[in-house]
Amino acid sequence: MINKICFITTLFFSFTLSQDYLWPVKAKKEITAVFGEERPGRYHTGVDVRTFGEIGYHLVAIDDGYISRIRTSSKGYGKTIYLQLHDGNTAVYAHLDHFTPKVDNLVNALHENYGRYTIDHKIDPEDYPVKKGDLIGYSGDTGGVSGPHLHFEIRDGYGQPVNPFEYSLDLPDELPPEAESIAVIPLDKNAIIDGFSKQKIFPLQKINDNEYVLADTIYASGNIGIAIKTLDKISGQHFNFGIYSINLLLDAQFIYSMQYNKIDWGNASKIYTERSYSLAREGYGKYYHIFSHHDNQSLPFINSKSRSGFIFDQKVVHDAIIDIHDFAGNKIEIRAYFVSDTLPKFEYSTTFLDNKCTITFNHEEKVRPYFYLTEPISTDMLIPTEYYDMGNNTYLVENINPPFNVLQISAKNNSGVSSLANFHMKPRQDFENIEGEFKLKHYEQGIIISFKENIFSGLNAFLSMKKEGYLYSHKLKRDSKLTLSSGLFAPSDLENVTELKIYYESST
Incomplete structure (x- = not known):
């Protein structure tokens, strides 16, 4: 009995240590961003606490400790306090308007001593001790910000950022995440998705608040990966947020799992191996990759057993289940079906006469x-x-x-399976100079060259490339009414190319 009591007491004590932080601002508990969200070229390493367009809200010590470091800069975090906590973590308060009078006096002296505004100064533990709830500064909009708010971080004993929601700073939430679409991405030059060797977006159908399905079966072959466009909602909050975790099963087998609990500073540049830069650049929004990448296997929030896509090489139906969770445990499930095959292709002829x-x-x-x-x-x-x-x-x-x-x-x-759509029109004799625009679409597995016509020609076309004095011809495939696209080129295939032209087959 004594052992059982001690065991329960130890668990409870450990739980309260990690769950007893105060909210860092004397203001309504509202946030504008969460841990792990995307920023240009990096991850967001904390939470942004809303100050409603105003400066001067009281910032308080979330636990006992001491001010260990202060920084001032016209860029980045602006005026910043680092609070060393008694449990070994560090709380970071950024974009302050000003500090307490005592700390302001120290900062002013340091500015004068260094002869510059930008400083980064460490402080001895006994100089500025604080108790939980003590005033340590005032919220502001200093540094590289677009408006007043508090950027707040928790860093572990190694100085690495961890999710503040792990420490009772999370918010009441009964709303599940939401999902909009999935993208299926070819991961090698032989992969085909619904008849084409390029990534394709599929909208999701919402069944209820917790269930989504892909309305159409996806026909795919080769090595492919999946990306998901999703976001989180939090009860009582007024913004959209990044999600907390994603899991993927294919045919009941583990494929991928990630959970934003920790981010290493050295991994910031790897964000676009875990998020789809190509889809964002094309204007489709933010997608999370649900496959591992050879450059992101060290990311601490991705399960080390996650796979780098999957290969469809047998003509069977595959069942994919994607689970998305927020920190409060609200969950959605997305179901999609893949067939390891190509879409049916029907040969036919057309004969136009008058209308x-x-x-x-x-x-x-x-x-x-x-x-x-x-x-x-x-x-x-x-x-x-x-x-x-x-x-x-x-x-x-x-x-x-x-x-x-x-x-x-x-x-x-x-079987009810539809072919790709094809487009036809009565042959015309007045096409002399067809105008359009070339686009090079960069994917991890290669480059696709496309030509978008200003007006539909109805003609087959070839891409002509001049390289090192030689001409090379590649047949183009019409993947939409106005767009003709090549297959995948390796970057080396396009080195020293000096000219691109489109040639059309005559309709007569």
């Missing part, structure tokens, strides 16, 4: 066609159009008139 088109599928299997009309310019408007079944897999579409004179064709097989 009509005859489509004949050259396939023994009965297909279910889908026909839409759209404009030849940059618009997503699709108009379902009526058609006549002429028998023998032949169909007739009429009334193909400007401005809706581009015919989009796709089909489903007997």
Whole structure:
């Protein structure tokens, strides 16, 4: 019995030590950012406490200790106090407007002594002891900030930042995270996703507050990875936040796990191995990679057994489950299905006559066609159009008139799987100089060159590259109405390239 009592007492004592910090600001408990969020080229290593656009809120010692260090700078953290706590951790208060009068006197003397504003000064333990709740400074907006707030950190005994929410500084929260979409990313030049060798985004369907599904089955082959666009909500707070943890299972097997408890200063530059820089650069927002990377395996918040993607090489259905948690334990589950195969491809011919088109599928299997009309310019408007079944897999579409004179064709097989959409229009004779814009899209596994037409040509095209006096030709694939794309090039393939041109096949 004595042993049991001592054991329980020890556990309780340990629990209260790590759960007894005060909130660092004498203000309403509101925050604008959490630990682990993305900043340009680095991680956010603390929480940002809201001061409602004002300066001068009282900052208090979260526990007993002493002021061990003070810094002042016109950049970065601005005026900063480092509070050494009795448990070995350090609390960091940044962007202060000013310190207490006693510390201000010391700072003024140091400015005069060093002859400059920027200082970083360590203090002996006996000089500035504090008790829990003591006033240590006033909130402000000094340093590199866009507005008044307190940037607050907890650092462990090794000086590395840890999640302040681990120390009872978290907030009441009953709201689960939210998810918007997943991106499937090819991790080698042989990977194919829904018919193309480039990353593709798939929107998620919300079933309820805790469940999401991917409406479509993804067809993929080769080595691929997944990224997720997600955020967290916190009850009573007015901002969107980064998430706390993500886990991925594929066919009930562990693939990936991460949890933002700790960040090492030396890992700041590796943020874009764990977040998708390419998707952000293309304007799709912030995505978390759910696969390990050869350059981020040392990140302390990623499970060391996490895998660098997965290889689909057998024609079977795969079940992926993504669990996302916030610090309060609220959870969502996302389910997606992958088929290790390519999308069905149906061969067919088109014959245009006046404002009509005859489509004949050259396939023994009965297909279910889908026909839409759209404009030849940059618009997503699709108009379902009526058609006549002429028998023998032949169909007739009429009334193909400007401005809706581009015919989009796709089909489903007997299993209900849809092919990619293709686009057609009546051959024209007035295409002399087709205008458009080249784009180079950089991915970890290579570079894709795309050409976006200003107006739909309806023609097949080739990419011509001039390199070291030689011309090289590469067939382009139309991956949307106006965009033609190459396959993946290694960076070395594009070295010394001096000219890029597009050549079209004549329609006559």
